Amino acid sequence: MLTAMEAVLLVVLGALVTAVGAIMVYAAVTTAPFVRTPRAVIRAALRLAGLAPGELLIDLGCGHGHVLVIAAREFGARAVGYEFAPHHAFVAWLAAALRGQGRATVRWGDLYAADISHADVIYIWLTPHALPRLIPKLMAETRPSTRVVAFSSPIPGWEPIRTELVCGGRYRVFLYSVPTR
Numbered sequence: 001m002l003t004a005m006e007a008v009l010l011v012v013l014g015a016l017v018t019a020v021g022a023i024m025v026y027a028a029v030t031t032a033p034f035v036r037t038p039r040a041v042i043r044a045a046l047r048l049a050g051l052a053p054g055e056l057l058i059d060l061g062c063g064h065g066h067v068l069v070i071a072a073r074e075f076g077a078r079a080v081g082y083e084f085a086p087h088h089a090f091v092a093w094l095a096a097a098l099r100g101q102g103r104a105t106v107r108w109g110d111l112y113a114a115d116i117s118h119a120d121v122i123y124i125w126l127t128p129h130a131l132p133r134l135i136p137k138l139m140a141e142t143r144p145s146t147r148v149v150a151f152s153s154p155i156p157g158w159e160p161i162r163t164e165l166v167c168g169g170r171y172r173v174f175l176y177s178v179p180t181r
């Protein structure tokens with residue numbers, strides 16, 4: 001027979017093992033693990049995209065919501081982030097709720113199923129092998145005026161309108177308009 005203390009310890013241990021297991025599965029299957037964009041790069045990218053007050057920014061794979069919060073607080077934009085890892089989505093949701101000035105929201109789900117049809121600006125920081133699968137979606141589902149800003153990895157086969165070096169040349173951001181279909 002277990003004592004109450006042993007039962008509590010067992011439950012806590014079970015929860016820990018489950019959480020660590022989920023994070024390990026996420027790390028194994030994700031095409032783009034969580035690494036946040038430095039704030040200076042986010043600001044440069046959103047300036048490069050010309051993000052204006054009231055416009056809709058979508059971050060595909062929003063991590064902890066840093067892009068959403070800066071878009072909402074500093075650019076006056078509406079911001080929606082998609083994130084499939086529950087632990088990151090929760091942190092992003094909290095950041096959006098506390099610091100997004102009522103203009104930032106997070107959807108827990110797959111970015112490849114995101115509704116991007118109303119986006120003015122789409123922010124992307126994914127690994128190079130996650131991008132080819134995204135291209136047909138961007139081409140089929142965005143409006144002609146949508147700007148796409150990509151950090152670090154260029155979108156394969158697309159010609160950027162501008163490329164900017166940030167933080168003394170350490171990082172690159174790429175601005176695109178979706179090519180005509």
Ligand SMILES: C[S@@+](CC[C@H](N)C(=O)[O-])C[C@H]1O[C@@H](n2cnc3c(N)ncnc32)[C@H](O)[C@@H]1O
Binds near residue numbers: 032066082110124126
């Ligand atoms: C490199 S991080 C970028 C985070 C954030 N955009 C930023 O710049 O700070 C990529 C994020 O995309 C998420 N991600 C990867 N594949 C995804 C998918 N299929 N659907 C939703 N999120 C995804 C990862 O969990 C990770 O948080």
